[in-house]
Structures are given as C-alpha cells and as structure tokens.
Amino acid sequence: MDGSKLKIFIDFDGTITAEDVGDAIFRKFGDSVKAEAIINDLHNDKISSRECWDLLCSLISNIDENELNEFIDSIEIDNYFHAFVTFCRANKIDLFILSDGFDYYIKRILEKQNLSHLKYFANTLEIVNGKFIPKYPFYNPEYRTSANPKRNHIIDNSSDDDYTFYIGDGHSDNDAAQYCDYIFAKNGLLKYCELERISYYPFKDFNDVTERIKELLSRKRLKKRHQAQIIRKHAYEAE
Structure with missing residues (x-):
C-alpha cells in the first residue's frame, strides 16, 4: 500500500x-422504565444526546459507588x-x-x-x-x-x-x-x-x-x- x-x-x-455500558448503568441504578423511555427518545431523534444524558443522570439520586464500580468491573469487552x-x-x-x-x-x-x-x-x-x-x-x-x-x-x-x-x-x-x-x-x-x-x-x-x-x-x-x-x-x- x-x-x-x-x-x-x-x-x-x-x-x-x-454491551452499552452507559445505558446499562442507568437501567440498573435508575428507574429502568424511565431510562428506557429516555433512551428511546434519543434514538427516535426527539431529544439530543446531551438532553438524554442530563435526563438519565437526574434519575440517579443516591448511588453506592462500590456497587457501581463492581458493576462496571463485571462488563466484558x-x-x-x-x-x-x-x-x-x-x-x-x-x-x-x-x-x-x-x-x-x-x-x-x-x-x-x-x-x-x-x-x-x-x-x-x-x-x-x-x-x-x-x-x-x-x-x-x-x-x-x-x-x-x-x-x-x-x-x-x-x-x-x-x-x-x-x-x-x-x-x-x-x-x-x-x-x-x-x-x-x-x-x-x-x-x-x-x-x-x-x-x-x-x-x-x-x-x-x-x-x-x-x-x-x-x-x-x-x-x-x-x-x-x-x-x-x-x-x-x-x-
């Protein structure tokens, strides 16, 4: 060449x-039904990516960092x-x-x-x-x-x-x-x-x-x- x-x-x-790690985190630690609806709105171009993340992040109010890290460590590549x-x-x-x-x-x-x-x-x-x-x-x-x-x-x-x-x-x-x-x-x-x-x-x-x-x-x-x-x-x- x-x-x-x-x-x-x-x-x-x-x-x-x-798997999609970001989506998986919000489905697991947030309200899974609301998270799914927000993600669908993104894929259907009803909201922007930034709006999607802001809405998803608002679903998390009391995360246990150790639990979060354990979940992340379970993700395969x-x-x-x-x-x-x-x-x-x-x-x-x-x-x-x-x-x-x-x-x-x-x-x-x-x-x-x-x-x-x-x-x-x-x-x-x-x-x-x-x-x-x-x-x-x-x-x-x-x-x-x-x-x-x-x-x-x-x-x-x-x-x-x-x-x-x-x-x-x-x-x-x-x-x-x-x-x-x-x-x-x-x-x-x-x-x-x-x-x-x-x-x-x-x-x-x-x-x-x-x-x-x-x-x-x-x-x-x-x-x-x-x-x-x-x-x-x-x-x-x-x-």
Missing part, C-alpha cells in the same frame, strides 16, 4: 464493550480487542477511542484490561453526594447525535494525507462515520449507513476488523472514500 498514515477511530459502548490493539501497534496504526459515554467507566474498564495507554475522548462524570454530575467539555450544539461530537476529534486528529477508519455500532456514530474513508459498522450504524447509502463493511467482532484490515494493507494502494474526502476537505478548510 502507499505511504498514507493510518488512523483508526473507535466507538466504545457496544463496540469495544459487549470484545474477545478479540486485545489482539486488535497488538496488531495496530505492530503496524504503527494510531488508535483513538471516541465515546459519547463517560470517562468514569471508560477509564476503569481500560485500566482493568491493561489498556490505559489508549487515547480516548469522552464526556466527564463526577459523583457528588450520591448524585451523577455530567460535564461535556467537547459539546457543540450543532451536533445533536453526540454530546461529545466525534466528528470534531476525527478532524483534529487527522489530515488530508491520512487514511481513516471508523468502527462503530450506534446512534452517536452517525455523524462521525461520514468523515472516514472506511467504515466498519454493525447494529444501528449499519442501518444508518444502509439508509444513507454510505459504503460500509459489516462486522461482528474485532477479529473481523483485523482480518479485513490485513487484507486491505496487502494492497498497493488504499482508495479513499470520495464523499468523505469532500466533507473532510470542507472541515479542514473551516478550521
């Missing part, structure tokens, strides 16, 4: 982890993610985790998995007197599908010369995926790509991703996705 720098941007909840990280390191491919979830559980899960060296961007969460206090350091009201607009991190951490991959599964990935050359999609993101006629590669786990990237790297040249090039160019020029 050519000399382009490879960059991979990865969703966290439901992509690296076996994709069986092939460690091997994928090793593969990327060996091939000098940069990885960035882009999450619309919270640093509180991402940091804990990555540390438990001995993956704390991975760079991530997320919303922040503090626990004060048993209550969840969310903060959104990267918030931009123009992007409703994510309180932490992933598209911005892709633009900030790549250039026109790079070849970019996106790996995701859900609602918060919709805007971001459009800016990348090659999309690995499942679940909600897959449906979105089909609806919007965005080319993608379906995957079920990170073994699928690794094998496909190996295949792509064996080629002399990686072809950039034309539509992604156009919108990235506009974004870089606007910076």
